[in-house]
Amino acid sequence: MEILRVENLTFYYPNAENPAVDGITLSVNSGEFIVVCGESGCGKTTLLKLMKKELSPVGKKSGSIYYNGILQENLDLKTSASEIGYVMQNPDSQTVTDKVWHELAFGLENLGVPSDIIRRKVGDMASYFGIQNWFRKNTSELSGGQKQLLNLASVMVMQPKILILDEPTSRLDPIASSDFTATLQKLNRELGLTIILVEHNLEEVFALADKVLLMDKGKALFFDRPENIADIKTEHPLLLGLPSAVRIYNALDIKDDCPLTVREGKDFLERHFKPKDEILPEYVHSETISVELKNVWFRYEKDLPDILRGTSLKVYSGEFYCILGGNGAGKTTALNVISGLDKAYRGKVLINGRQIKEYKGNSLYRHLLAFLPQDPQTVFIKDSVKGDLTEILEAMEIPKRIREEKISAIAEKTGIVHLLSKHPYDLSGGEQQKCALAKILLSEPKILLLDEPTKGLDACYKQVLKEILSKLKQEGITIITVTHDLEFAAENADRCALFFDGEILSADIPEKFFSENSFYTTHANRMARGLWKYAVTVGQVVMKAKEN
Amino acid sequence: MKNYNPFVLMFYFLAVVIISAFSENPVLQISALLGGILFCAIVTKSSETAGNIGFYVPMFFIIAVTNPLFSHNGATPLFFLNGNPVTLEAFVYGGAIAVMAIGVMLWCKCYSEIMTTDKFLYIFGKTVPKLSLVLSMALKFIPMYKQQTRRVSRAQKAMGLYSSKSVTDKIRSHARVFMAMVSWSLENSIETSSSMKARGYGLKGRTNFALFKFGADDLILLAVIVILLGVTVFGIITGETRFYYYPRISTLKFSAAYIAFGFFSLLPFIIEAKEAIKWRYYVSKI
CATH class of the missing domain: 3.40.50.300 (P-loop containing nucleotide triphosphate hydrolases)
Structure with a gap:
């Protein structure tokens, strides 16, 4: 069933000559996982914000957006706030309150849900996301990954039908970011949630996507199943962001199905090529040492554990x-x-041969x-x-x-x-x-x-x-x-x-x-x-x- | 004690502090002090005990001695100092002030341990909902601001900008970082407000959620508090507990208020001790 339809959407920011979004038409079915990618400034964020009524930027807009068949302008405020969830990039600034439990309850408070029901829904969500262990903590004490998970959970508690995420993992380290992606996949599989995700690092999400939207200068370059990506045979810098398997496939020009994951890529290479022994290249470096650490120990405070425990390194x-x-x-x-x-409280740090x-x-x-x-x-x-x-x-x-x-x-x-x-x-x-x-x-x-x-x-x-x-x-x-x-x-x-x-x-x-x-x-x-x-x-x- | 409803706790703390601060009766004051000491002993960490004794005991004597040195009222001079009489009444009154002051201080210390910001915000939120959200946002913002300030000043230091030890450089560097932090805060608040709007802030009929409930336990505690407080206040109003130090120290008459307030100020200790014993008992059974 179609849940969101964008028809010929064009958008100009005030005083801008070129449109930020240029004639985009697309349709999203309920339960689909859509990945949006494109160079910075290609209009991804603008498109996403236009989909969420409350965040629509000021400017000249033509074309229309339908949610569940209802024109966005006619959409009830409460429905729009609760059924279209939006998660932003910065984990810190989108958190509103000081306590984890209060953050989870914030959206429901706004919708005017009575306290008993909030208590139940918050409990439900916190258990699903594994938040119970830090439920009573201050939001400032959380790690980046935890914060972003909390932001996701505090949108999910309002039971949205569509979840829109704008580069949610770009400020996270790889482990937190793959945890976050796994959670998204779980939401999509287990709850049938429709997800629209903007992401730079496609290595993991590409294979998860039902459809990929590739944007360039406000236009939709490609909106199709990920394995058909090989059909666009242009030398576009965007293609550098695709998963390694796809890039290898694109560069080789072999008639076969396009591999998306490491496993498929491995199969693909082993089907077409034979192993060969190799000699390791010789490493030549200058003899002068620029930076040297000799048995360096460091800790932040007297009672805290050592962070550096006899670190030594030489950089030429x-x-x-x-x-x-x-x-x-x-x-x-x-x-x-x-x-x-x-x-350092012990050891030597030498810069160009002199102690720091x-x-x-x-x-x-x-x-x-x-x-x-x-x-x-x-x-x-x-x-x-x-x-x-x-x-x-x-x-x-x-x-x-x-x-x-x-x-x-x-x-x-x-x-x-x-x-x-x-x-x-x-x-x-x-x-x-x-x-x-x-x-x-x-x-x-x-x-x-x-x-x-x-x-x-x-x-x-x-x-x-x-x-x-x-x-x-x-x-x-x-x-x-x-x-x-x-x-x-x-x-x-x-x-x-x-x-x-x-x-x-x-x-x-x-x-x-x-x-x-x-x-x-x-x-x-x-x-x-x-x-x-x-x-x-x-x-x-x-x-x-x-x-x- | 800390798991009771914040309203009940607030009511209790206010009652203890007001009675011990404004009644001039030594029995009431001493029982408040005793209750305070016992409560503090439970609430604070054992590693802090020595430090607390080292602070409050000298404090007690300083307050107690100050009064007779400066006040020369009273009918029973003990000796003369620089031609001024030092009276027995002033001595005793000094002691009474010290009992009251230390008692109130200890209760305030317990208050700050028990009534954490979220409890305070809850009480606030029930009365002024908008303000409580603002406070909660401020409490989230402050640590974030501090952290960012630290990051910015370190980044600036690593560029060698105004990082020498001279005073002018220090002031300039603080001023620069502050200016950058102003734009950072504005930028940040724009994102926070979009996140609030996206989650429906501004819709009609906002409710206020809190983790605290008002349960049967709270009702029982509240009933006990009201009864004991009623007896005490009755004694104070009828004048049974009236007591004065000047010109001569008056004599004490028996009043039911003493027993009631004694129990009243020992309530936290009784509750905590009961729970501790119960806990021991359960542990021994395991």
């Missing part, structure tokens, strides 16, 4: 070094210690070391990107006449020329990341520390970031990255290391590192490891297949 000059590891393992702490934000405490005042952060935190928003202070860039040059005491020159050079390099006059908070996640990178690069660092640089970025921005970072590497900058993104590490790193139990365990080139791990490895390697052991990226698998 000009190297791209990736630290991988589970959540809360202390990877970020290790980075904080290298950046001088946290001080010998760098007095700001000397560590001038022409030497720069740190990009996980949330790029925290880097901005001024009300325009240009203001922020100028500020750091002022602090570096660069004469006025050279400033303009420096700013345009860095803007050129990071591709932010068109963003200079904007307010940093008006930018998308990817744009913020680029501008933040530009700001910290102005201090002309030799060592760059990045904390989760790909979090929340779509495939196109990841590509852009990759290009910027490889430019920096060519200039001889040492890059140390903490990341959860195995694909990103495999494609970019010179060496990868696993952080576990307060220590850095093994540092090796990605080919060796990933091929020796059985779980902690890329999707491409999981598919191809039976054939070509050392193929860890999609590109390498495709290359091997073509040689074969």
Whole structure:
């Protein structure tokens, strides 16, 4: 049964020349799982907001939206609030109250449901989502994953018929994000809930979807079953976001069914190719050491357990070094210690051969070391990107006449020329990341520390970031990255290391590192490891297949 | 005790504190102090006990001694200090003030342990619903704001911006972070308000949900409180408990109010002790 119909929907923001949503027509049946994807700024969020009456943006709208056959404009307010659920991106800002139980009850309170019934419904929902153990906690004490689960539960408690989610997992780590996706799948399977999900990371959700909507510049490029995606044979940057199996299939041009999951991809490769032994490439690195940790111990407070327990690492000059590891393992702490934000209570931290405490005042952060935190928003202070860039040059005491020159050079390099006059908070996640990178690069660092640089970025921005970072590497900058993104590490790193139990365990080139791990490895390697052991990226698998 | 309905608890706390603060009767005050000590001993952690004794005992003597040094009323001079009489009545009155003050302080301490913010908000919410939502939102916002401030100032520090130890740099850095936090807060509140709208905030007939119920236990406790309080207040109104220190200390007459208030101020201790014994008994049976 059709639950939602969008007919020829076009939408212009005030004073905008181009439509944000351009003539979209689609129909969603009850119980379907729809995945929406597309580049940042392609109009996904606008389309989703238009579907939810309360959140419709201001602007010029034509076309119509029907919910259960009723035109949206005629929809009863109570029905609209309870039957169309909407979950947003940021886990923090969409939480309203201070207590978990109050958050769950909030929607029902608004609908005017009596207390006894609220009590029952909240209890029902909390048990279903496994919230009972933190039911009486403060919302501020929850982890990101728990917060987002709470946001989902507090929408679900109103018993919606459609659930719309706008990049709900983009701020979560991979484990929390796959838990969240599993919950969505459960809701869809067990309750027959209709789900419309916007997602960047398609690796997992792609195979779950009944239909995929691919958007580009406000238009629907593709709206069909996921296995038919191979029919669009364009060189679109969007295709970089597809699951590894689909990308390998697309690049190979073999007549067969399109594989969607790792299992199907593995079958597909093994059907068409033969295994071959390989020699591991030799790793050549510079002999100078940029950053060295020698038996470093750290804890946040005297009574708390140690986070770093005798961590040692060596990063050579000009190297791209990736630290991988589970959540809360202390990877970020290790980075904080290298950046001088946290001080180790035992052990040595050497930057360019000198102990970190010998760098007095700001000397560590001038022409030497720069740190990009996980949330790029925290880097901005001024009300325009240009203001922020100028500020750091002022602090570096660069004469006025050279400033303009420096700013345009860095803007050129990071591709932010068109963003200079904007307010940093008006930018998308990817744009913020680029501008933040530009700001910290102005201090002309030799060592760059990045904390989760790909979090929340779509495939196109990841590509852009990759290009910027490889430019920096060519200039001889040492890059140390903490990341959860195995694909990103495999494609970019010179060496990868696993952080576990307060220590850095093994540092090796990605080919060796990933091929020796059985779980902690890329999707491409999981598919191809039976054939070509050392193929860890999609590109390498495709290359091997073509040689074969 | 903490599992009773917040309204009952609030009523009880107010009654104890008002009676012990405004009646000048030593028996009532001493029983309030004793009840307070016993209640505190149960409510606070045992590791804090030494610290509490170290604070309240000297406090008691300081308050007790201050009165006779400054007040020279009373008919029975004990000795003269700088030509001023130090009287027995002033000494005793000082002691009585100290008993009252420490008693009230201890009850307030128990209050803050038992009446957590959610209980307070519940009482508030029943009377002024809008305000309670605002308070709840504020309580959610404050820790988030603090955390973000910390993140921003660390990010700024790692860029080497105004991070030197000089006072001007420190002030400038705080001011900059504050300005950024203002825009962050605005941005954040826009999203919060969409999330509220999406969940139907603003529809007519909003209800108020709370975890607290008013059960049979609460009714029994309330009945006991009302009866004991009634007897006590009756004694106070009829003047049976009237007591004065100046010019001469008056004598005490027997009143049923003393027994009633004695039980009244020991109520939390009795309840807790009963539960503890029951618990022991059950554990021993397991």
